[in-house]
Amino acid sequence: MSCEELANMYELYALGLAEGEEKMEIAQHLADGCQACRRGVHQALALNSLMLGQVDDVKPRARLKRRVMAAIGVRHRSWTWAAALAAACMLVVALWLGEQERERTAQLADARRELLEVSADRDHMAAALRMLDQPDTILVGFGKGQPAPPKGNVFVNGRSGVLLIASNLPALQPGRLFEMWVIPQGGAPRPAGMFQPSANGMGFNLLAGPLDLASVGTIAVTVEPEAGSPAPTTTPILAVPVAGL
Amino acid sequence: MRFLNYLPALLVYGLLQVLLRYKDESDLARRLKAREPRAMEDLYDRYGRLAYSLIYRVVRNAAAAEDLVQETFLRVWNRVHSFDQQRGALGPWILTVARNRAIDYLRSIDGKMSAGSLELDRLENPALFSAFDDSALSIDRARRLKSAFEKLNPNQRMVIELAYFEGLSQTEMADRMKQPLGTVKTWVRSALKALRDELMEAASA
Numbered sequence: 001m002s003c004e005e006l007a008n009m010y011e012l013y014a015l016g017l018a019e020g021e022e023k024m025e026i027a028q029h030l031a032d033g034c035q036a037c038r039r040g041v042h043q044a045l046a047l048n049s050l051m052l053g054q055v056d057d058v059k060p061r062a063r064l065k066r067r068v069m070a071a072i073g074v075r076h077r078s079w080t081w082a083a084a085l086a087a088a089c090m091l092v093v094a095l096w097l098g099e100q101e102r103e104r105t106a107q108l109a110d111a112r113r114e115l116l117e118v119s120a121d122r123d124h125m126a127a128a129l130r131m132l133d134q135p136d137t138i139l140v141g142f143g144k145g146q147p148a149p150p151k152g153n154v155f156v157n158g159r160s161g162v163l164l165i166a167s168n169l170p171a172l173q174p175g176r177l178f179e180m181w182v183i184p185q186g187g188a189p190r191p192a193g194m195f196q197p198s199a200n201g202m203g204f205n206l207l208a209g210p211l212d213l214a215s216v217g218t219i220a221v222t223v224e225p226e227a228g229s230p231a232p233t234t235t236p237i238l239a240v241p242v243a244g245l
Numbered sequence: 246m247r248f249l250n251y252l253p254a255l256l257v258y259g260l261l262q263v264l265l266r267y268k269d270e271s272d273l274a275r276r277l278k279a280r281e282p283r284a285m286e287d288l289y290d291r292y293g294r295l296a297y298s299l300i301y302r303v304v305r306n307a308a309a310a311e312d313l314v315q316e317t318f319l320r321v322w323n324r325v326h327s328f329d330q331q332r333g334a335l336g337p338w339i340l341t342v343a344r345n346r347a348i349d350y351l352r353s354i355d356g357k358m359s360a361g362s363l364e365l366d367r368l369e370n371p372a373l374f375s376a377f378d379d380s381a382l383s384i385d386r387a388r389r390l391k392s393a394f395e396k397l398n399p400n401q402r403m404v405i406e407l408a409y410f411e412g413l414s415q416t417e418m419a420d421r422m423k424q425p426l427g428t429v430k431t432w433v434r435s436a437l438k439a440l441r442d443e444l445m446e447a448a449s450a
């Protein structure tokens with residue numbers, strides 16, 4: 001076939017649609033270096049490109065570019081929204097865990113403090129019980145037969161100290177506590193410990209340690225600021241004489 | 246025929262992209278041959294949307310179109326070493342690869358493979374896309390081609406559609422249209438001649 005006869009087939013040839021003898025003829029002309037056919041196929045490729053470009057515009061999804069780049073081994077460097085969301089979630093979780101840890105630490109400190117307080121109370125109570133068990137402990141009652149006074153007992157022991165157990169104690173104003181005093185005969189009152197009554201007016205205070213019974217005249221209780229006072233600032237609500245025991 | 250309804254409304258968006266970007270492509274081709282990943286990003290930015298539009302036009306399936314776009318660009322990446330960076334035309338090459346991948350996909354789901362695939366593969370050789378004259382892809386020629394296409398009669402437009410976007414040979418067109426092969430060949434040749442003549446006229450103007 002001549003180049004003129006093949007001229008109408010170049011476009012189909014370039015599209016891979018030429019058939020039979022015409023296809024073989026064009027291939028042969030090209031293989032033989034036919035410049036007319038070569039030029040014709042080039043022009044056909046241009047026409048085909050112009051035709052193929054005339055399609056409706058359809059926007060692909062953004063992720064297609066990442067897929068294409070991944071296909072040649074290039075990973076997208078910027079964060080995707082999903083990665084950013086995951087990072088944000090991780091940050092929130094980290095902050096939440098940090099807050100939880102702080103709360104747990106505070107709770108542990110509170111528990112440790114309470115444990116120490118309970119432990120101190122227990123030691124205090126154990127010392128009081130030991131003192132009560134001692135045969136040389138002297139019991140002095142107070143308030144019995146009075147109209148509405150505090151009532152109770154004072155236990156005195158020269159080796160162990162003074163234990164006060166009282167009931168019918170008056171209610172305290174906020175910021176106030178009871179303070180026990182050991183008042184020597186002819187001397188100034190000495191602070192002997194602060195205590196707070198229970199809801200039913202019971203009070204308990206122990207001054208642990210050796211005590212010179214010969215010099216002690218009175219055990220008294222006053223109402224004082226919760227920080228304590230170096231000397232009584234109010235009239236005693238109770239005063240128990242212990243001199244000469 | 247339903248697909249004929251689309252053609253009058255076809256836009257020249259993609260076509261203009263090809264034409265406007267043709268001139269500064271030698272540097273892009275050089276970078277692609279140097280295996281610069283950034284060049285591949287630029288190539289996708291230029292032709293990704295057009296390639297997707299063309300492939301979607303052929304396969305009418307978004308997921309398959311994405312797979313075929315990926316395959317198209319991977320082929321270009323793997324074969325660019327034999328592309329003529331001084332005289333080659335990236336746009337026509339990519340469009341041809343994209344169209345052939347889509348046609349090959351259509352044939353595979355129709356159970357028509359092997360020989361046709363090899364033929365398409367041969368026609369994607371980058372060496373074929375060198376020595377393109379700048380004027381061959383001018384905007385004026387594109388406009389004239391579109392106008393010439395719209396002047397074709399319905400049978401001529403149909404055979405052009407079947408060839409370019411469905412990959413049917415003239416024998417297959419005759420089967421599809423239930424027309425004698427000779428008649429179909431006449432429609433194909435007259436349609437292509439009309440398009441070709443319009444481009445020749447544009448070139449000489």
